[in-house]
Amino acid sequence: MWTNKLIINFFTLFSPLLLTAQKELILTGTVIDSVNKMPLAYVNIGVVGTSIGTVSNAVGTFQLHLTTEIDEAQIVRFSFIGYETKEYTIASLQLLNGKNIQLAPTAIKLETVEVRPNLLKSKNVGHTKTKTRMNTNFAIGQKPGQNLGASIGRRFNLGKELHQLATFRFFVAANNFDTTRFRINVFNIKRGRPNELVHSSPIIVTLKKQQQGWIEVDLVAQQIFVESDVIVAVEWIEYSQKGNALGLPITIPTLGTHFYKYGSQNRWKRFRGMSTAMELTVKK
Numbered sequence: 001m002w003t004n005k006l007i008i009n010f011f012t013l014f015s016p017l018l019l020t021a022q023k024e025l026i027l028t029g030t031v032i033d034s035v036n037k038m039p040l041a042y043v044n045i046g047v048v049g050t051s052i053g054t055v056s057n058a059v060g061t062f063q064l065h066l067t068t069e070i071d072e073a074q075i076v077r078f079s080f081i082g083y084e085t086k087e088y089t090i091a092s093l094q095l096l097n098g099k100n101i102q103l104a105p106t107a108i109k110l111e112t113v114e115v116r117p118n119l120l121k122s123k124n125v126g127h128t129k130t131k132t133r134m135n136t137n138f139a140i141g142q143k144p145g146q147n148l149g150a151s152i153g154r155r156f157n158l159g160k161e162l163h164q165l166a167t168f169r170f171f172v173a174a175n176n177f178d179t180t181r182f183r184i185n186v187f188n189i190k191r192g193r194p195n196e197l198v199h200s201s202p203i204i205v206t207l208k209k210q211q212q213g214w215i216e217v218d219l220v221a222q223q224i225f226v227e228s229d230v231i232v233a234v235e236w237i238e239y240s241q242k243g244n245a246l247g248l249p250i251t252i253p254t255l256g257t258h259f260y261k262y263g264s265q266n267r268w269k270r271f272r273g274m275s276t277a278m279e280l281t282v283k284k
Helices: 002-021 089-097
Strands: 022-032 044-045 053-055 060-068 075-079 086-089 098-105 122-129 134-137 151-156 164-172 180-190 194-197 206-207 214-219 230-239 246-251 257-261 269-272 278-283
Touching: 022 089, 044 060, 053 060, 053 230, 075 089, 086 089, 086 098, 089 214, 122 151, 151 180, 151 194, 164 246, 194 230, 206 214, 230 246, 230 257, 230 278
Parallel strands: 022 098
Antiparallel strands: 022 060, 044 053, 044 075, 075 086, 122 278, 134 246, 151 230, 151 257, 164 214, 164 278, 180 194, 180 206, 180 230, 257 269
């Protein structure tokens, strides 16, 4: 009996090290537009429902790191705003290793909102506390691809009046990368979690070298009008090789609902009573 217990304890203590030692399968390729054959930057790529994923770079190429223990029947999803989502089994994607992945353009269906003039009053919604003891982190040093595609978000309670989203701000508490790039995603809500995007084009934000503090994003040109609550998320899509720290401050407890997605095609996790420093300015 003691022998069995020792064996169990051994694998409990050292299984993370054994997993690390496993060989990796690295799938590569370039994501392109199926019509004009141009590369697509910052496409979300990942094993559905897992933390394994990445984002294509500025010229459409990608590296997807898989352990050899992954089931070859699992699905790898490619998704990008304005394009049809494409899915492959890991087995079929291996046959395309190093080749082009083509995504077809598609029309984006947005909810119809009656836009009325005189949206003159502005209000700020969100959480602005930045001096906290904890951060919620994007950068995970031991994660291949540095956890690209991870997202951190917050729910903004706007009610059922018509609002135009004017400005979004988020606070970067730690950043030692030379290059950092984010995508801002605004979602409607279904069953309490992010559902569909409410804008039709990517919103890309580039930080300066090791930039920290409040990052302000102008949303006026996006013409985003909503009549319900929204979730705004910051997604990490690019970084320089030099760096290992990137995080936003997190307050616990507080009023608010915090969302985190670990991995490009993973499920959203919801945390009530938590919030990172994010603020949305709206006109009504």
